[in-house]
Amino acid sequence: MEHVPPPAEELALLDRELAQLDARRAHLLTRRAWLVSALQPQAPNAPRWSTPPVGHGWAPGQPWGSGPRTAKPSAPRSAQNVLLTLGGLLLTVAAVAFTLVSWGSMGIGGRSAVLALVTLAALAAPAVLLRRKLAATAEALAALALVLTLLDVYAIHAVAAPEADGLTFTAVASAVLAALWAAYGLALGKLHLPLPAAVFFVQWPLLLGAWAAGAPAIVVGWALLVTAVVDGAIALWGKGLGVRVTAGIGLAVMGSAALLVGLGESLTAGGPLGALLPGALLLTAAVAALAGAWRAPDGYAQVGGAVAGLAAVAAVGGVLRAAVPGTWQVPVYLLCGLALLSVVRVRLPRSAGRGVLLAAGAVPAGALVWALPPVAAVLLGPVQLVAEVWAGAPDGFRGALGASMPWSETAAAPVVLAVVAGGLGAAFRWWPALVRAAAPLITPGAKVRGASGAGALGLGWGTLLLAAATLDVPYPVAVALETVLVAGLLAVAVLGADRGAGGAGSAEGAGPGGGIGSAVRVSALVGAFGGAVSVGLLSLASEAATYAVFGALAVLFTGAALRTRAVVEQAALAVAAVVWGTVLTGCAARSLGLAPHEAAPLLLVVPAVTVGLGARLRRHPVALPVELTGALGALVAVGLAVGRAPFLALVLALCGVLAAGAAVRPERRPVAGYLAAVLFVAAAWVRLAASEVSVPEAYTLPVTVPALVVGVLRRRKDPGASSWTAYGPGLAATLLPSLAVAWTDPDWLRPLLLGVAALVITLLGAKYRLQALLLLGGAVLALDTLHELAPYVVQVAGALPRWLPPALAGLLLLAVGATYEQRLREARRLKDALGRMR
Template sequence: MENAPPPAEELRLIDRELAQLDARRALLLARRGWLLQTIRAAAAAPADPARTARPDAETSPPSAQNVLLTLGGILLAVAAIAFTLVSWGHLGIGGRALVLGAVTVTALATPALLLRRGLVSTAESVAALGLLLTVLDAYALHRVAFPGTHPGTYAAVASGVLAALWAGYGPALGTLHLPVPAAVVAAQFPLPLWALAAGSSLWVTAWATLATAALDVAIALAAKRTDVRVLGILGAVTTGGWSLLTGGRLSVSAHSPSLAEEPALLLLAAAGLALCAAWRAPASAVATAAVAGLASVAGVGGVLRAALPGEWAVPAYLLCAIVLLAAVRTGAPHGVRTGLAYASGAVHAASAIWAAPVVILTLLRPAAVLEDVWSGVPAQDAALWGTVAAPVVAATVAVVLRAAPRLLPALDLPRTTADCAALALAWSAAVAVPTALSLSYAPTLVLQLLTATAALALAVRPPRTAEATGTAGTAEAAATPGASGTPGTPPGAFAGIALACGLASGTSAAVLGLATRPATFAVLGMLVAVNVAAALLGRGLLRAVVACGAVVGTAGLVAAAAAAAGLPAHQVALALLAVPAAAALLGARLGRHPVALPVEATAAVAGLLAIVLAVPHPPTLALVLALAGVIAAGTSVRAERRPVAGYLAAVLFVAATWVRLAASGVEWPEAYTLPVTVPALAVGALRRRRDPQASSWSAYGPGLTATLVPSLFAAWGDTHWLRPLLLGVAALAVTLAGARLRLQAPLVLGGLTLALDTLHELAPYVVQVVDALPRWLPPALAGLLLLAVGATYEQRLRDARRLRDGLGRMR
């Protein structure tokens, strides 16, 4: 009897068998292809017994040859030096000089023969030996023929002669590479050594090194070989840099214009040399032209500095940098103009940095008022040295930056960047005026208020610039009509800097206003009005920031009014609660407006300050906490604030209850907390019945916490057994109820209370047991515990995850 499967089942079996056959066939085909490829590769590669029998050479013949030639040349050089400087048999210095001269001629002539035979590397080694021998010949010649000549003068002449000899010797032989670079190195010494030997002044030595730098520049520009060009550049940087540093030092130390003229000529000559190099070498034109620009500013500015009072030294250099900008409009190559512009910009930046300490001093000076608020007008310090010129410098740099993109388009300076920097510097100039002129209290305060107002006005209405974009990005600014300062545009970089400047000036003015009571109210009132106006007119992030500033100012006004009324600090806290209350009402009016959340958060900080002020007076602290809880509860009515404000209100109410009980000296807090807990739990149960998805923390958490936490604190300070026993029984009941009903809040709160209560009761017995145990037993038990935990680590993790999942499934 045949049991044939149904057609559908049989078709499925056949398809499965075919799929297995296809997979097996593909595997066999792949294996076959690999085997064929391996056989063909083995047949195409003939065996090389010599290659397989001999290991690869670690060095190639040319490299080994170079090592041998180098070592040979070094040994011969050491022998020649020892022969010349020490002795050789009975020969005197004259005899040694003759022998050395003959060897030198032989060494210099041998490379020609070697080059004819194609031995280039050997010829280079012998030529290097010959160059060293010429140095030794010069030494021997000085000892034999010119013993009375000054060593410095002879060294200068000898280095010049050797440089000329080596420069001609290399090209004469054609293919030798070492003589010409050696000649460039030797050419660095004749002029400086001559100046030092002649006992010349530092100024003359600087001119000698500058002339050497000019020779190096000529070599670098004319050389066709890379090594010669690099040596020329290094020589020019070294000798020219030393000349520039010397000229700058002499210029700064000059006390009169006549003394500053000589270093100015040196610096201008160095600038001309660098400018010529920049003109002829476009690859390094920017850096070289920048050096030329800085040298010219240092030279001319040094003369002006010596002719002006000390505090105007920086403005003198700044004036030269401004004049240097005129070169940007000339027909010089682009690299030269760019380098000169960088040099001028560096001087402008250094000048602005020089003025910064005066600005910082002006902003931080009002901090001294905080030591004694409302103690009277503070005494003004004398003007610092150089502060009169500081606002002039800042304002000048601001004007130059503002005009540079328009007057000097070749600078490629973004207009928005220039406007932002100009704004910051103009604000710095205005801030530095009171310190620079030693203004009295009232003018200083008025100027700071005007500065803050002007900065906020620019933040609200930034100037229209073609490149201005909002903080939200270029794409958003391009998509928004009038994105460069018109209403509806997020504040860009310019508006952000203006806002920062306004806030800095406003903060400084507010602190300075604390010196007198009338000034406090006037300054804070004006700042609140300005911030409110900016919030009404501004947009985006700017509106939120100034709105928060208005809240801070309002809180200051409320605190100042309460203090002026003679209220103690804990009662000032009650007055401060008006700020978060008003913010909550305003937030309800604004709804989901972007400004609402920052305003309410800032007001919440004022509420936190109120709590801090009330801490020394517990009864007032309880009242402050309760009122803050009322404000939070009112805020939680709004759906968008409910998740945070609801929990905050519960915490504040419970904290107010605890503080009130502690302040009243209540020994049995349950008499006050249970009447609150019972209806709270009933309300929670009713809410859970109507909304099964409601969390047990929101339904039962406040009610349970209102009794368990105060009772736990009381139990820890109670020496009797009744309260801990009753609390433990109640906590056990709550824990079991939470486990039975699968409610997270009762389970966690009851379990923690029971654990802490048990720990409190068992602590004395644990201490007694520990004292009775041997000292070695606790460490041993701890070690056994660690071993047990380690052995069952995975199981413990699994149990912890199961417990976490179980709690997570509870409501």
């Protein structure tokens, strides 16, 4: 037996253990404080204890410091900076106010003398302050001096040279200020502001001078480029972070502007000779960017290499573009971009070379942006045929695509797709050799090779489709071509999956004889689905083409599903085959001239096949997706039959038969069994309503009685069976149709009999703890009572004052809110009680 001490003894024991824990915690905290002090850097002459204080857990051989070293409080730099900033700002405002407001009250000599004197004082003061170690104050006065020099420039222009051109004067003044502040910053090397200010002023002389002279755009571009080169040199070799950052911003802005000017002039040139000057500007920019990338850090070097590559493509491609027709200009730039791949043979720094390779990849990407919209038009154009099914086959491929795409302007798009697809295919085929040739620039990777193969496959497929549309091949040829392409893509996906399951050869980086790779297979599968939808829409122009295409698609996707061993792909292919089969049944109904409600039963052929297929597949992962797709076809059939009640009853009954067939299997019984019961009951109700039966009990009671007998026998055999399974269908078969009829019956006999029956069923459910009887009977009784009391409620409501119902509702809400927690507990108890019922 376990000994339990008396409460007093146990309390004393707990107090002793807590005291020991407190002592241990204090010891650990003391030891931690010593370790923190021992790890902190100490002054060179700081004394050290040789032994730790007594009682602090020191062990022989452990070092012990001189205790926690008190950190020297730092100077209040933030407060000082705020004060200096405010002081400099106030002085600046005063100087501006003096120049703009009080200027006119003094003579020319006095004005010049005051400004010059104050500026010289502001420029001289930082040198004195730096010698006295007052660097922050010196920086504030240097900022004031900067503003004063700008005011001096304004004053000189307003008084000494009022007739001078503003742009020309500003350009000269910027050059003077740049030289002044550069010399000042170099003389006082400890100040941080002057040299960045000089770099800022460097940006304007050439640009404003060219603008003031009315120079053409190409001269402005050269001015921008020279300024950007100066910025690049300062960014590489400048002194101080502020200088380099300012120069880097100027390089980005001025360099981008120069490139845009050169590109704009190149694109608008009327001939090759007119494109030479912009090309020279762009080529010079490329050389300058590459030279900077040669010496820049890695990240900036990569950007510089990319800019150099793109500028070179724009330069050379611009000259060649002017010599070819407008349709073929994009392929010219594409070929120039692919020529950048020769950088792998040039000894460039690794980052710069990678940047050039990025440019070589960006050019084909831009070409694809231009070439892919026609491919989308080929794939999505047949959507218009849905509104005119079987209106007649057009003469050519374009006739089925609509007139939205100007095909004469996209003649070069198939060439662009073919070139890019060929390049990606070559990279996929000879990837190991490519990696060896460009080892410093290309990082080996399976994903990259797989993406190349997938891109080559997709672009090759698009090339063939777009070429057929560009050539406007006959309609039958286009349909046959798209169908064959779908078959080819399915073959690639299926064979690739089989090879991939074969072993190590399936890796992405495997040689040509290995597996095709998951990326390529996924690309092929997606292309097969997209192509199937496109050719299916395209075939809607002709009845014969529709049957041929959807029949071929059903066979192809079924064969692929049987051939592949990948579960996900197999399920997707099987689902697609079911969809194509459903479309075929719909086409058959249209060929027979059936109305939509008459075609509804025919559409249940495919769901019946999927139920039988599911019985054969049993628990195979593909079985459930196939059966659910068939169920969607059955749902379409129900929707088609909604307009005609007799056909709707027939379709519901047939769907109930299919659900009952699926419920034979144990794994489908929990869902399919209930669904079959609901469908049968719904079919009976619809049939009764269609026949305008006024006494539905004559038809429902013969069904309810045997159903309840079967339920009783089921419960005797299996006491754990749910009351919903045993009695729910039988009771619902009579109660619900009777309730529907009683709701519109003006007589009192039917509602009375229904209410009595529902009351009896409810009491039986409560007595024998049967959930189905209790809920069904209670719901029908409540609705029946509500129907009978509704006229009186309306009369009473009409007699009451209009303010009374809102007031009663408010009181009810207050009462419920006040007793909310109690009502919630009662609801939970009711839920638990219902849950315990069978």
